[in-house]
Amino acid sequence: xxxxxxxxxxxxxxxxxxxxxxxxxxxxxxxxxxxxxxxxxxxxxxxxxxxxxxxxxxxxxxxxxxxxxxxxxxxxxxxxxxxxxxxxxxxxxxxxxxxxxxxxxxxxxxxxxxxxxxxxxxxxxxxxxxxxxxxxxxxxxxxxxxxxxxxxxxxxxxxxxxxxxxxxxxxxxxxxxxxxxxxxxxxxxxxxxxxxxxxxxxxxxxxxxxxxxxxxxxxxxxxxxxxxxxxxxxxxxxxxxxxxxxxxxxxxxxxxxxxxxxxxxxxxxxxxxxxxxxxxxxxxxxxxxxxxxxxxxxxxxxxxxxxxxxxxxxxxxxxxxxxxxxxxxxxxxxxxxxxxxxxxxxxxxxxxxxxxxxxxxxxxxxxxxxxxxxxxxxxxxxxxxx
Numbered sequence: 001x002x003x004x005x006x007x008x009x010x011x012x013x014x015x016x017x018x019x020x021x022x023x024x025x026x027x028x029x030x031x032x033x034x035x036x037x038x039x040x041x042x043x044x045x046x047x048x049x050x051x052x053x054x055x056x057x058x059x060x061x062x063x064x065x066x067x068x069x070x071x072x073x074x075x076x077x078x079x080x081x082x083x084x085x086x087x088x089x090x091x092x093x094x095x096x097x098x099x100x101x102x103x104x105x106x107x108x109x110x111x112x113x114x115x116x117x118x119x120x121x122x123x124x125x126x127x128x129x130x131x132x133x134x135x136x137x138x139x140x141x142x143x144x145x146x147x148x149x150x151x152x153x154x155x156x157x158x159x160x161x162x163x164x165x166x167x168x169x170x171x172x173x174x175x176x177x178x179x180x181x182x183x184x185x186x187x188x189x190x191x192x193x194x195x196x197x198x199x200x201x202x203x204x205x206x207x208x209x210x211x212x213x214x215x216x217x218x219x220x221x222x223x224x225x226x227x228x229x230x231x232x233x234x235x236x237x238x239x240x241x242x243x244x245x246x247x248x249x250x251x252x253x254x255x256x257x258x259x260x261x262x263x264x265x266x267x268x269x270x271x272x273x274x275x276x277x278x279x280x281x282x283x284x285x286x287x288x289x290x291x292x293x294x295x296x297x298x299x300x301x302x303x304x305x306x307x308x309x310x311x312x313x314x315x316x317x318x319x320x321x322x323x324x325x326x327x328x329x330x331x332x333x334x335x336x337x338x339x340x341x342x343x344x345x346x347x348x349x350x351x352x353x354x355x356x357x358x359x360x361x362x363x364x365x366x367x368x369x370x371x372x373x374x375x376x377x378x379x380x381x382x383x384x385x386x
Contacts, residue, residue, distance in 0.1 A: 023080050024097040026104060032117065033057050033097070040085040041131050043166035047087070049131040054120035061112035063091060069107035069200070077184050079135040082171035085113070093167055107201070130162035132236070133171040134205070141181035142209060146221065150176065153225045156262070160379040161229070163236050172232060176207035178214060191224050193231045205232070219265050226379075227255040230329075239338040245287040246342070249303035250329050254379070256304070257325075261378050268304070273368045275301035284361045308371040309364055310357065314350060321374060322381040330383055 024035045034056050041049035081095035094109040125131045134154065138147045165171070172193075175184045183189055187198030188206050195203035205228050213221040230251045234240070240247055252272065259267040275298030279286060286292040287302050297303055307328060314324035327349055337345035347353045364371075 024083060024094050026097055026099050028099065031058055033059065033094070033111075035083050035092075035094070036080045037133075038083040038085060038092075039131060039133055039165055039170055040087055041125075041165050041170075042087040043164060045128050045162065045164050048127050049125040049165065050122060051125060051131070051133070052119045052122035056117040056119065057092075058114040058117065059092075059111040060114040062109070063112065064108070064110040066094075066097075066106040066109040068105060069096060070105050075185065077137050079137055079173050082133050082135065084165060084167055084170040086167045091167075095171075128162065130158040130164065132158075132163035132165045132169070132232070135171060135173045137173060137175045137184055139175075139177035139181060139184060141178035142176060143214065146209065146214065147176075149222055150225060153222060153258075153262075154229070156379075157226055157229045157258075161233050161383050163233050166236075169236050172203055172205055174205040174207065176209060178211055179208050180211040183208070191228060193228060193235065205229075219259055219263055219267065220271065222263070223255045223259045223267060226258040227251050230254045234333050237333040237336055238342075239336075240342060241339070242290070243288055243339065243342065244290050244293060244297070245284075245303035245306050246332075246346075248297075248300045249287075249305075249307035252300040252304045253307045253325075253373075254329060254382075257373055257377060257382075258379060260373070260375060266372075268368055268372050272299050272301045272304050275299050276305060276366050276368075277302060278366060280305050281362055281364070281366055284358045305366075305368065305371075306361070308368060308373075309361060310350065311373070312371055313352070313357065313360060317351065321377055325373065325377065325382045 022036050024033060026033045034054060035052075037051070037053045038055050039049060039051050041047075083092060083094045085092045090112065092111050092113055094106075094111065096105075096107050097109055098105045136151075138150065175188050177184055188194070188204065190206055190208050192206050193203060194206050195201070207224060207228065209221050209224070210218070212218070228251075231247070234247060234251070256267040256272065259265050277296035277298075279293070279296040280302035284302075284306060287297060287306060293302060310328055311321070311324045314327060315321060319327065332345065332349045335345050335349055343354050346357075350357070
């Protein structure tokens with residue numbers, strides 16, 4: 001049966017806001033599954049989604065039994081996994097499931113639902129709003145002011161840069177802690193969108209917030225959040241792992257635009273421009289590689305430089321400022337480039353070949369002067385305006 005409709009036929013008056021979520025549990029004695037929290041959507045921005053907790057279901061078909069996945073791989077405080085019901089093909093992906101006696105411990109089980117017996121809480125997410133679910137693990141080592149600001153930043157970003165859940169990409173834990181405290185788990189460190197390794201076949205956002213930045217009110221303690229959030233947006237559309245400047249340049253540029261918009265600080269000039277290297281003028285193609293650009297791209301200064309020049313060249317083609325940045329930050333990624341076709345996608349979106357673009361770099365001075373976005377440019381103008 002259609003899960004979206006079934007959720008609405010449940011118990012909307014049971015609004016429990018302090019539910020402690022666990023992983024999904026299969027009870028063989030009753031042939032029922034309790035999903036701690038589940039998102040139902042179709043992967044698009046055109047229809048509403050449903051989020052619900054403690055959903056009890058029966059099933060009539062196992063499409064994939066997934067893989068064995070003992071819970072020791074994700075010890076506390078790893079948050080409970082979210083499950084996803086794909087409304088297009090009526091399939092439920094259970095991220096992690098166990099039994100009361102732990103005799104079954106599986107990851108990525110796919111089933112067909114027979115019926116929804118009930119649930120504890122549900123809410124509708126209107127079409128066009130971000131339905132990708134972040135699960136926060138904010139360490140108490142962080143000041144309450146930081147935690148409050150983090151949640152406000154995430155709300156701003158999800159409003160202005162919506163990320164839409166789909167079967168393979170619908171949720172991510174976010175771990176944040178102060179750098180002089182113990183990390184939440186041994187395999188989590190730094191600031192990144194990370195995955196694999198000791199963390200297993202999952203992805204997570206890592207936000208190790210510098211003790212010095214907190215004590216000295218450095219804005220990077222906040223600006224790292226939009227930077228990493230934008231990587232989640234990029235990954236939701238494109239497969240460009242390892243391609244440096246077209247991933248890090250737009251992310252670091254967006255970071256600075258966010259800081260300019262919300263804190264009134266010229267982060268471009270204060271934190272990025274001072275690290276510019278002549279290498280970006282001499283060999284811009286080296287900035288496609290983390291290894292080749294190396295220390296010459298301090299704080300992604302060269303990657304930002306290339307992004308700013310690309311925006312300038314697009315404006316010289318006749319595009320408005322907001323349209324130029326929209327093409328770079330939204331249109332290019334929504335075209336779904338990968339490591340095999342990204343150069344072709346670049347040429348199609350920007351109406352210039354990559355080699356032609358690189359040939360223009362030498363025409364610029366090694367400076368952000370004259371390239372910085374106007375103070376009127378906002379995140380919402382880039383992503384939500386037409």
